[in-house]
Amino acid sequence: MPHQCTTCDRTFPDGSKEMLSGCPDCGGNKFQFTPKRPQSSTQREEGRQRTSGQSMTTDDDSTATGDSAIPTDESASSEGSPPGESSSFGAWPDSARRPADRSDASLTESDRVESGTHGRRQESGTDFTGDSTGADTSVSAEEENAAQASARSDVVTRDELPAHTRDGQHEDPLEGTAHEAPPETHEGRVVSEPDEERPSLDELREELNDQFESIKIVRPGQYELNLMELYDREEYIVSLQEDGRYVIDVPDSWRDGDDH
Amino acid sequence: MGLISGLRDSISRVTDGLFSEQEPKRIGIYGPPNAGKTTLANRIARDWTGDAIGTESHIPHETRRARRKEGVEIERNGKSVTIDIVDTPGVTTKVDYEEFTDEMDKDDAIRRSREATEGVAEAMHWLREDVDGVIYVLDSAEDPITQVNTMLIGIIESRDLPVLIFANKIDLEESSVKRIEDAFPQHKTVPLSAKEGENMDEVYGNIAEYFG
Numbered sequence: 001m002p003h004q005c006t007t008c009d010r011t012f013p014d015g016s017k018e019m020l021s022g023c024p025d026c027g028g029n030k031f032q033f034t035p036k037r038p039q040s041s042t043q044r045e046e047g048r049q050r051t052s053g054q055s056m057t058t059d060d061d062s063t064a065t066g067d068s069a070i071p072t073d074e075s076a077s078s079e080g081s082p083p084g085e086s087s088s089f090g091a092w093p094d095s096a097r098r099p100a101d102r103s104d105a106s107l108t109e110s111d112r113v114e115s116g117t118h119g120r121r122q123e124s125g126t127d128f129t130g131d132s133t134g135a136d137t138s139v140s141a142e143e144e145n146a147a148q149a150s151a152r153s154d155v156v157t158r159d160e161l162p163a164h165t166r167d168g169q170h171e172d173p174l175e176g177t178a179h180e181a182p183p184e185t186h187e188g189r190v191v192s193e194p195d196e197e198r199p200s201l202d203e204l205r206e207e208l209n210d211q212f213e214s215i216k217i218v219r220p221g222q223y224e225l226n227l228m229e230l231y232d233r234e235e236y237i238v239s240l241q242e243d244g245r246y247v248i249d250v251p252d253s254w255r256d257g258d259d260h
Numbered sequence: 261m262g263l264i265s266g267l268r269d270s271i272s273r274v275t276d277g278l279f280s281e282q283e284p285k286r287i288g289i290y291g292p293p294n295a296g297k298t299t300l301a302n303r304i305a306r307d308w309t310g311d312a313i314g315t316e317s318h319i320p321h322e323t324r325r326a327r328r329k330e331g332v333e334i335e336r337n338g339k340s341v342t343i344d345i346v347d348t349p350g351v352t353t354k355v356d357y358e359e360f361t362d363e364m365d366k367d368d369a370i371r372r373s374r375e376a377t378e379g380v381a382e383a384m385h386w387l388r389e390d391v392d393g394v395i396y397v398l399d400s401a402e403d404p405i406t407q408v409n410t411m412l413i414g415i416i417e418s419r420d421l422p423v424l425i426f427a428n429k430i431d432l433e434e435s436s437v438k439r440i441e442d443a444f445p446q447h448k449t450v451p452l453s454a455k456e457g458e459n460m461d462e463v464y465g466n467i468a469e470y471f472g
Contacts, residue, residue: 215377221357221370223377227411230384240374 006030215240284331284342285471288386290416291397292408293320293350293376296428300397300454301347304467305329307460313347319363321376323349326386336465341472343393346386349379351408387415393422393471400427400451401434404443413444422470425449426463431456 003012003019007028012019022029214229217240239247289297301313313329315322329345355377357369364372387394394416398404416423425444427437431453441449450466452459 215381221366221373223355223373225353225355225377225380227351227353227380227384227408227415230381231388231415233385234388239378 003031003033006032284344285392286328286344286346286390287393287395287467287471288346288348288383288391289395289397290348290351290383290387290412292399292406293352294318295350295397295399296454297350297397298323298347300395300426300428300452301327301329301345303454303457303460304334304345304463305332307464308332308334313345319360321350321355321360321372321379323347324372324375324379325349326379326382334464334468336468339468339472341468343467343471346391348383348386349376351380351383351412352376353408355380387412387419391421393424395424395426395467396447397426397428397454398440399429400437400440401429401432404440409443413447417446423447424466424470426454427451428454430458 008026216224357373360369
């Protein structure tokens with residue numbers, strides 16, 4: 001899990017909104033962020049288990065159609081995408097938005113090709129069971145979608161952040177240059193490309209500067225400030241770290257702690 | 261509005277006697293770096309409480325954390341106002357350590373820049389959350405029409421906060437109060453030299469009137 005409460009060690013998935021109002025267990029408001037994500041492979045594992053469970057029940061109903069769906073998938077992948085990638089993308093229509101946003105044209109295209117294949121499969125009269133076999137991945141992926149993708153987008157939405165960060169001071173990964181973005185980018189692609197290359201630190205800094213431009217770190221000791229942005233934010237940047245991270249304080253704890 | 265705030269003040273004066281915890285108005289001293297905000301804050305605090313607030317310096321960004329002097333009671337012409345003075349770091353849109361490398365070594369200059377940047381964030385936060393009125397200090401020897409001044413005064417206006425513009429450093433030859441009055445005709449401009457203590461009577465009269 002990327003986020004861990006430093007008081008009780010409870011962990012939270014990346015993008016979890018729970019921790020935004022303090023740890024539900026111990027009320028702690030400091031969290032550490034672990035860029036490495038062993039959790040995602042675990043979740044994928046769980047997803048696979050769920051999938052296989054559902055596949056079994058499907059198989060009980062009709063093995064033949066289940067079988068027919070598999071070659072279709074293979075034919076889909078043969079159209080240009082690696083098997084893992086194509087099935088993930090094809091079965092993940094809602095969240096496809098995120099990977100597509102971040103991916104290059106070819107990825108988007110493979111996505112399109114894949115959904116086209118799905119369309120053809122349905123048109124070609126694969127019956128309900130076959131379809132649901134195809135949807136096995138879809139079910140697990142959608143759960144992942146619900147748990148992660150929506151939470152992810154919630155975190156990314158700047159407007160929402162202050163409203164939910166009422167009583168907790170934490171080092172907000174959102175504001176971090178070095179540590180936040182890799183999981184973010186990575187997370188968006190994890191289903192399709194588990195071990196993709198990471199963008200360079202400079203690129204990330206650039207990207208984050210564009211997104212969160214209240215303080216732009218030109219280089220250490222040189223800063224450009226966006227006064228409107230600083231004024232408009234409810235959260236308050238307490239300190240700048242050498243590596244470009246911010247420590248921010250959120251409204252309530254700031255009011256309680258006038259002395260710092 | 262005037263009637264309501266007058267009423268509120270009367271009530272708060274009564275309750276002041278009953279509950280000493282009554283919060284006075286918080287007046288933020290804002291302005292660009294090196295306008296003389298801390299010198300002014302110290303002048304006010306020394307005149308009315310005997311204590312200073314912070315260290316003054318000719319090097320920009322000496323004040324890098326907002327400092328508050330609480331319960332400063334100012335009396336003028338029978339009017340009395342108790343305020344918390346918040347001396348804020350100078351607000352700017354660019355901080356560059358190379359500005360200070362003549363005065364200190366590189367590491368200190370970089371640290372000063374970082375703290376100054378944090379200070380601006382803090383000052384903007386105070387402005388948003390915790391200030392009831394603003395004294396906007398300008399160096400009258402400098403051109404007042406800058407991005408920072410225009411933006412900050414715009415923000416203050418958008419919040420409908422009472423604001424006084426202090427044209428500081430009138431002891432300098434190049435000083436031009438008129439330039440400031442022309443730049444911000446919508447606000448009352450008070451000329452002064454916080455360093456020399458010039459025109460402080462008018463300063464206190466206006467504080468009592470505007471924030472009382």
